[in-house]
Amino acid sequence: MAMSLVTTRDVHGMWELKERLGSGGFGYVCMWQHKETLEQKAVKTCRQELSPKNRMRWCQEIQIMERLNHPNVVSSREVPEEMKKSLGPDDLPLLAMEYCSGGDLRRVLSNPENCCGMKESDVMMAISDIASAVQYLHKNRIIHRDLKPENIVLQTQDERVLYKIIDLGYAKELDQGSLCTSFVGTLQYLAPELFEGQKYTVTVDYWSFATVVFECITGYRPFLPNMHPVQWHRIVRTKGKHDIVAIEEMNRNIKFSSHIPIPHNLNPVLTGHLEHWLQLVLCWNPSERGGGIDTETGRPNGFLILDTILRSKTLHVLNMVSGDILAYPVRAEESLEALHLRLERDAHIPLAQQDLLLDTGIALDPRRSIGSYLLEQTGWNTPMVYLFDKSMQEPGGHIRSPRVPDLVGYIVAESKVLLTYMQRRKAWGQAYHHIRGLREHHSRLQQGQRAAMLSLLRHNGNLTKLKNMAAATSHCLQAKVEFFRASVNLDLEKYGEQTSTGISSEKLHSAWLEMESEAALLLLEGDLSELDEMCVQSKIVELQRSPNARRQADILENTEVKALELYRELREKPREERGYGDCVEMVKLVVQAIENHSKLMKELCMLLGKILACKQEIVALVPRLESSLERMKQSERTLIALQEKRQKDIWSLLKIAMSKSRQSPPAGSPVLGPWSIPPLTVPPGTTQNIPLPTECWPKTYCGNGGESMLLVAEGQKQISLSLELIQNLQDQSSDLQSLDWSWLKNSSANHN
Structure with missing residues (x-):
């Protein structure tokens, strides 16, 4: 759309002319903006010299626009009062519409970046x-009859580009017979029956729509776009039923x-889907065009097929x-x-050797469906999945x-070789597209390399956590073993x-000696020096410091x-300068791009091989660490069992000692025989001499005072020694019982 400078005279009330958008057969369109609210409107003004027939079409367009309401059809707006009297002929109304700031589809297709078609999502x-x-138009019994890129405009809404149809100047409402005979529209997008002046139906819009779609895909119209209409009609009518393109080759043959x-x-x-459509x-043949009407839904089969294509989800997998x-x-x-089964068939990589990563380096979760990854995306921008072969020694x-x-x-x-201007233009466009394709190809592979690096870092993070856990377990095991060995050695010394x-x-x-030896062997399980x-x-x-790990596509750019x-x-x-010429300059750039791409690919493959080899080392190291960790845990359980056995041995010794202390008299005490003294009940802690009652003395000694007293004194001395020994044993038992033995119970519970 052309834009011209605005002067101070282009002001009507609060509305100021900002941009001249374009012109057509009926008039011209300008963008006006309100000075205060900044509201923008596209106002179409009719030409003064319109014929009566075109004046009727002008009024018909306004009537049609005022009753249409669809997000993909430009909507009409109220004409400002200030413009009604000052713009346009007095007997013809103005047409005010919503302003679409994205320009028209022709401007998009004319962008050199789209010389070989728009991006897939677009x-x-x-x-x-x-x-x-x-x-929507056909449902409202309206044929547009002039669908072309110039009549499709772009508007950004909710962070999405909307494509909207404009210019219904040639639109016609269907009569009861649904057949029309007027010749209208732009020749390059015109259906054959309109060109031939035959009767037509809504299928003329099918042809125009398909022509626009083909141009969006490839960057040019499908059938000899630069040929004169008469010659074009004579050649294209010979096409086969399923032919969708006619190309003039370098030798001027039509294919x-x-x-x-x-x-x-x-x-x-x-x-493949769009080729079929x-x-x-x-x-x-217009009667076969579009596939007829579906009997169940009453809709054209062509649009039903298109709906299926638009609803389908496609997953892209880059084979690294x-x-x-x-x-x-x-x-x-x-x-x-x-x-995985599809990839095994197409990429020839065994299922067990496939490694599928997202661009974040996260592996695809087998518990999730593939469709769930696509549902997370908006529009037609689908995620790229990167496929690696685990068994490749030199990937790439x-x-x-x-x-x-x-x-x-x-x-x-x-x-x-000298080529015509149009031949050179097409060849140079494809050459530029190929150079851009080389840069994009390397960029995709570099993104796959980045995914591999992120995956490596994730595996290394897990390895680090596992190693830290193993190191902590090793230190704990060593401390427990050393304590146990010290305890056993002390027991052996005291024993x-x-x-x-x-x-x-x-x-x-012997059992304690075996315990000490077995505990010494347990220390070996906590040795991680081999893994270090x-x-x-x-x-x-x-790898992270390698210059090849960073962006290297500047030379291709x-x-x-x-x-x-x-x-x-x-x-x-x-x-006047569009004559014959050669392609030497463009070919130099193509050869340079191919050579640079090959060099970058070798560097990328070398780095990728190192990344995957390093990842394989980590993958192989993880089970070894896990095995060591499990052995150390088993060693801890073995150590607890040894400690339990040792404690049982200690308590057995105590039991034996207590039993002997009750059954055997102290060493050096006399055997009194029948004169044995009845057992005394002594309060705990009592160790002083206790006098015996006179009724317990032997009667033969009662009269002899000196000798009897000596015997009594000796007996009291022996009794005091015995009581002191018993008290000491009781104190030792009390001291053992007062210790905290809860750790032994906990260890026993864990062992069970």
């Missing part, structure tokens, strides 16, 4: 919006095809072994295993560069000191910019 959005608008020509930006799955709606992108239609409930060795288009291959081989005068047991002594030698931290740091400038210069040449 193509799908355009198809969806335009199809919705066309169906028909039923496939979408390369290059374009669609994935193979979507390409285009074959249906680009049918020369070959560099190819694999595309799969995915159902919402489809499992990850089903995807078989990565293939993007295929060179035939036309680009021709000018590379024949760079000095040896009392064996000559106290309790002895060779079986017990296999640490991969230094390798990871080296520079070549792409030069190719774009060269292509733009060719397109903008004045008509």
Whole structure:
């Protein structure tokens, strides 16, 4: 849309002319803005010199616009009072519409970046919006008859681009017979029956719509876009029923095809679906065009097929072994295993060796369906999944560069051959697209390399956590073993000191010696020095510092910019300079891009191989650490069992000692025989001499006072010694019982 400067005279009340948007057969369109509210409107003004027939069409367009209400059809607005009297003829009304700031589709297609078609997501959005608008018009019994990129405008709404149909000046309301005979519309997008002046129906919009879609996909119209209409009609009418394109080759031969020509930006799955749809709606015979009406829904089959295509979800998988992108239609409930089986068939990578990563480095969760990953995305921008082969020793060795288009291959081989301006324009456009494709190909693979690095860091993080856990367990085990060994050695030392005068047991002594030896062996399970030698931290740091790990596509971007400038210069040449010329300059850039791409690919593959090798080391190290951790836990359980056995042995010794202390008199005490003294009940802690009652003395000694007193004194002394020994044993038992033995109970419970 052309824009011109606005003068102070272009003001009507509070409305100021801001931009002249364009002109057509009926008049011109300008954008006006309110000075205070900043509201913007597109106002279409009718030409003074319109014929009576066109004046009628003008009024009809306004009437149609005022009663339409659809998000993909530009809506009408109220004409400001200040403009009604000052703009346009007195007898013809003005048409005010919503202003769409994104320009029209022609401007998008004319962008050099879209010389070989728009991006896949943009193509799908355009198809969806335009199809919705066309169906709405047909449902309201209106044929547009002039669908073309200039009559489709773009508006940004809720962070999404909306495509809207405008200019219903040639639209016609269907009569009862649903047939029309007037010849209207732009020739390049005109259905054959309109060109021939035959009767027509809504299927004329099918042809125009399909032509626009084809141009969005490839960057040019399907059937000989630069040929004179009469010659065009004579050749194209000979096309086959399923042919959707006619191309003039370098030798001037005309070639028909039923496939979408390369290059374009669609994935193979979507390409196949749209080829089938285009074959249906680009049918020369209007009675067969669109596939007829579905009896169940009453809707055209062509739009039903298109709805299915638009609802379908496609998963893109970048094979990091070959560099190819694999595309799969995915159902919402489809499992990850089903995807693995497809990849095993197409990528020839065994299921067990497949590693699927998102761009975040996270592996696909087998518990989730594939469709759940696609549902997280908005619009037609689907996530890329990266496929790695775990068994590859040198990954990336078989990565293939993007295929060179035939036309680009021709000018590379024949760079000095003189071509017409249109031939050069098409060839240079494809050459620029190929250079951009090389840069995008490397960028995708570098993103896959980044995903591999993030996956490596995630595995290393898990390894670090596991290693820290193993180290803590090792330290704890060593401390427990050392304490246990020290305790056992102390027991052995004290046992040896009392064996000559106290309790002895060779079986017990041997058991404690075995415990000490077994505990010493348990220390070996906590030794992680062998695993420390296999640490991969230094390798990871080296990979992160590698210059190849960072963005390296600048050299390709520079070549792409030069190719774009060269292509733009060719397109903008004045008509008088559009003669024959060679392709030497563009071919130099193509060869340079291919060489640089090959160099970058070798560096990327080398780094990727190191990343995957390092990851394999970590993957192999993890089970060893887990095994060591489990052995250390088992050693702790064994140590607890040894401690329990040792405690039982100690309590057995105490039991034996207590039993002997009750049964055997103290050493050196006399045997009194029949004169034994009855047992005394002594309060705890009492150790003083206790006098015996006189009734317990032997009667034969009662009369002899001196001797009797000596015997009594000796007996009291022996009794005092016995009581003191018993008290000491009781005190020792009390001291043992007062200790905290809860840890033993807890250990026993854990062991059970």
